[in-house]
Amino acid sequence: MQKSVPRTLINLQNVSKNFVSGKVSYHAVRNANLQITEGDMASIRGTSGSGKTTLLCIIGLLESLSGGQYDLCDFPTTQLKEKQLSILRNKNIGWIFQNFNLINDLTVAQNVCAPLRYNKSLSSKAYTALVTDALTEVGMLEKANAFPSQLSGGQQQRVAIARAIINKPDIILxxxxxxxxxxxxxAKVMSLLQRLNQSGATILVVTHDLDIANMFPIQYQMDDGTLSRLHV
Incomplete structure (x- = not known):
């Protein structure tokens, strides 16, 4: 039986992003080409200001692009309207941020279920089951009723990961x-991401930490807005 070819989830072709301030134009991303397929675990390394976060925001549909073509899960994003982009982002992408981005006056469970607010078809039973499953996956179910201020940094990041995976997205950024x-x-967070990848999640991480970047089987380097594949 012929093995199926993994689907390309992220396909950037000559993508650029320019910012203009007054009469000055700044090229944050220069003609980037990137293909991420199902099951990949990839890192993009680079120093502060290299453009790696801007590139990730383009991939995550939080930034528009100035030039080039970007297909996400076979959808040509440059042809979609804002509402369509929001639906595509919510369905296909789970975000994990450096600063966790948890809402302080919501409980852990309430924070985790935030991405579900767009899904009006879920019953309360299904809603609860998804939250329980996500928190169990990251080992934080016992903290479901706690508030972010009652958690350590590591615990808050695990909650953020639970929020990222609750919709079972195609891609975790x-x-x-x-x-x-x-x-x-x-180390605990990286171990969790590796375990999620082994379970089928596609993961793309940007980092300035070379030790973290080197833990990924697929590695890219970002320098002054230019993206290049590293041979590891």
Whole structure:
């Protein structure tokens, strides 16, 4: 029986992003080409200001592009309207941020279920089951009724990961996911991401930490807006 070819989830072709301030134009991303397929675990390394976070925001549909073509899960994003982009983003992408981005006056469970607010077809039973499954996956179910201020940084990041996976998205994007964590908690978060990848999740991480970047089987380098594949 012929093995199926993994689907290309992220396909960037000569993507550029320019920012204009007054009479000055700044090229944050220069003609980037990137293909990420189902099951990949990839990192983009680069120093501060290299353009890696801007590129991730383009991939995550949080930034528009100035030139080029970007197909996400076979959808040509440059041809979609804002509402269509929002639906595509919510369905296909889970975000993990350096600063966790948890809402302080909501419980852990309420934070985790935030991406479900667009799904009006879920019953309360299905809603609860998804939250329970996501928190169990990251080992935080016992903290479901706690508030972010009652958690350590490592625990908050695990909650953020639960929020990222609750919709069972095709892709998990992580922007410096260990940037605010100590070495022990960084190792725990990376172990969790590797386990999610082994379970079928496609993961793309940007980081300035070479030790973190080197843990990925697929690695890219970002320098002054230019993206290049590293041979590892």
């Amino acid at each position: 992580a922007d410096e996911p260990t940037g605010n964590l100590d070495k022990e908690n960084s």
